[in-house]
Amino acid sequence: MPIYKRFIQHVILNYVIGSFTAVLLVGAIFVFSKLNVAQYELLGLVKIIVISSAIMIGCEVMAFQMHLRPVRRFFYGKSTTFKDAEAVYVRIHHLPNLSVLRIIGPHLLGFSIPAAGLALWMIHTGQLTFPFYYVVIACIGACLVASMHALVEFFLTMRAIRPLLEELREQTHQHYGLNLSLRGRVLLSLRHKFQLSATLIGAFPLFLFCLATQIRLERSNATHSSSYWLWAGTILIFGVAFAYLGGRLLTREIEQPIHHLLEKMNEVKEGRLNSNASDLYSDEFAELVEGFNMMIEGLKEREEKNGQLLESYFVTLAAALDARDAYTAGHSLRVAEYSVLIGRKGGLNETDLDLLRKTALLHDIGKIGVPDAVLLKDGKLTDEEFDQIKMHPVMGESILRRVEPAYAMAPYLPGVRSHHERYDGKGYPDQLSGEDIPLFGRIIAVADAFDAMTSDRPYRKGMKEEKAVMILEEGKGTQWDPYFAELFVQEWHRNKGIIS
Incomplete structure (x- = not known):
């Protein structure tokens, strides 16, 4: 794969640059510019560096090779499942962390230990005339150089993996139609990244300078050298502490707005669009907060328009249904109004009241599937015709199930299907009883019955509200839920027959 080969080239180039800078350049300055070495000693040092390198x-x-083996296998077609792609995706994200291990481990185990062993052997055999503790200083210096090289390699690898990740995501989407993602998983926190980087960047030059100066003083003036580390140690402690504190303050300054934005994003995910992010920043985070708040305003506007469209959709459907029969015009709107009245008196919150209203608007939507000859018949229905009418709750549920997205219609289905169930279990279509009947079905049943009894029909005139209320009272606990029927009756009496 060309993209994989380019990635390997970038990684190798990054390594060469980092190695040359950290090991050869810094190491050469540290060793050769501070030590006055003889020709034979210089040759010995070169041997040590060559062998250890x-x-x-x-x-x-x-x-x-071990770190890249899964990635290479995938891009050369030896791993073909989506699970393999997910594993490779995570592995690529781990490569910056693995690059640190790849640098630190071989530098310490492959370079420092062999170099220290060879140096000690050469000092022991007289090939080098350095004091033994110089080897300790050199090992400390090698650790510093390795740490700085690892830091540079980490950030260069972070940049190098991005084209590889994009290619992997594109291939996976083409082959499986799925998108790869870490799904919010944090492989290396900002706190650790900034804290370690800032501390190392601040401490590295101090340690390197102190070690090099120690060697210089040892060669020039042993008296000053003996008290040097008391002064140098104090400088190092304050320098490292300052670097650590600076990294901690920098990390906190970056983490705080990120956590604030994440908190607001979670609120948006839960559907809460009324809390904008606080504009408390004067750096680039100010632009990010402004963009986030503009996005929230756009979502609010779209949500409002969608709500208006949905409301119009429900009302239009109800009106279209009622228009089939001039005698029942406005029935769905009135049932919705009565249902909301009952629900509000029953303590339902605004969200549930909105769902109840829309359910009531659609409660008879299944009658679209009932033939006009049956639905608009003037006289008494035959048993067969009544059986067709009794199927409208099931047909209504079936119609709404076909509306996409399915999750948007799901809250309305139980009420539509169950609004003709009776509290005593003698209703239809499922002969449910008591509180087994869905909540909206029990409420709409009361509202639907009242409007049906008080509305005119071709074969009869609507009864007076007083009589309809009396029938509701008599049917509490048998035909209707006693609690909701009683709420409606009480409200009717309280308003002297005016339901609003």
């Missing part, structure tokens, strides 16, 4: 590079090549 060869071991180090061998270890790094092995680690590099």
